[in-house]
Amino acid sequence: MKTRNSFFVAVALCALSSSAAFAFDWPQEQTASDSFFSYFGQLRGGTISSSLIFKDNSEIKAAYEGRVTAVITDHGDDFGWFESTLGNAVTVAHKDNLVTVYANLDDESIPEKLYETKNVESGEKLGVSGNSGWQEGQSCLEFKVIDTKNATVINPRILMPRVGKELPLAVGTLTMDGKDGKSHNLTWERYIPAGVYSLYRKRQSVAVPYRTSVAINGATVESISYDTLKESAGLLCATGNSNYSAQELYPDAERQLLAIIQLTHGRNTVSVTVTNILGAATSVTYALDVY
Template identity: 45%
Template structure:
């Protein structure tokens, strides 16, 4: 029997830990079939999902037990800031839960219900357009660590995609304490002080890791491995917990680090790393007066 759960009720069903191998929920997963990565800005929030482009058959990423089948909409899903539409949630013996959203409700397997056992690659449904991204038929796929109550980047657990999108910095900005942005591609003289470092946001690609150093000394590393909730806000972690507003102050910028610049010549080094450990390296010579 299908049931609808709000987020708090779903969390009450989650527990335990362990380890096993996961697989992608669609037969074909590559850089062309994914339109948005974990940690991207989607719907005004840091996305906890990998979102696919087109409709396809959806299968379980690992063996487990179905803990919820959602077949309508709710505006209060906590972690799931946008409606999941028709969705299934599967609990796994390794302490993780997988979420399969934006499904075609008519295609949900008839025997799929609470406590249904499902095998790896067991069919769940086909994707549809029941969730917030109403113009897309692509699956919205999430992984949660139910012990630590954190969203997990699926790319950590799944087989590596053959080719990841190229990471680009584009324009790099420093935000000063007065709220002024400085384009360091062209502006090389800056006052000493604390700055937030931003790069131009890419619409699809998201780094797995951003590393910023000043004069060879590491200032901050932000890793896109998990997203946690702090005081009701979804956050990524570096030296501090950064909310959506911190990570994405507008639709065009993405946070790389918070740094301190002191008087003298400074070299700002930015390294963008993808899940395959391929890096894009940039250096900026600055005159701090």
């Protein structure tokens, strides 16, 4: 009788250098860069998305050669740090301590031979995307890349070929919350009390910057990166000057944290830059009189 493994992969990881030893192939049909269903780092279900979710139903294949470590077909309500139900899934271990997770598969499409731990080649069929995972109603692949050595989840797009144009990024409306609980909208406010503020941009519903940066008087005071997510105190976090959880990064459905800044008395020039994965940047600058 074959054994169907039901478990969660409790791992986390650290930033992967652009000089990675290898790159992944597509785990399904090529998808234009602006046409995914959900992006890494996006606010999704009250947490920071650690997956890249494709839009179309497709045959799923191994993105790189490796060894199948599990075939998940039964699951409970809690998948640990994955933060979501994977549904039917296959996990494949690769060199350099990387693991790929192919979730939301159709159970009947998973080849029988995968239920026994074995090596797979790049491009080998793992199944067909189904409707078993968190995104029920969407028959599409949920794809994760994990480093089992370093406590982080990698943005899959770092390792995958990119096709077509990127989603347009805009800095959007900027607001600041002071420690006194008061909020300031930089669209029309230029006179601001000195103090420490949480600076936010209006969140775009789908597009996620690859990096956000804030400078004051020409000096960068904080950059938040979306190349990886790190586990901290049991929560997935984006990394800037601190590790920011979903509740800190996305305090509500409308805002995304850019930086924690300190404004001192006098003229403060605040510049915000959002950058996509290709390095294209969009910036705005506000001159504030701080009293």
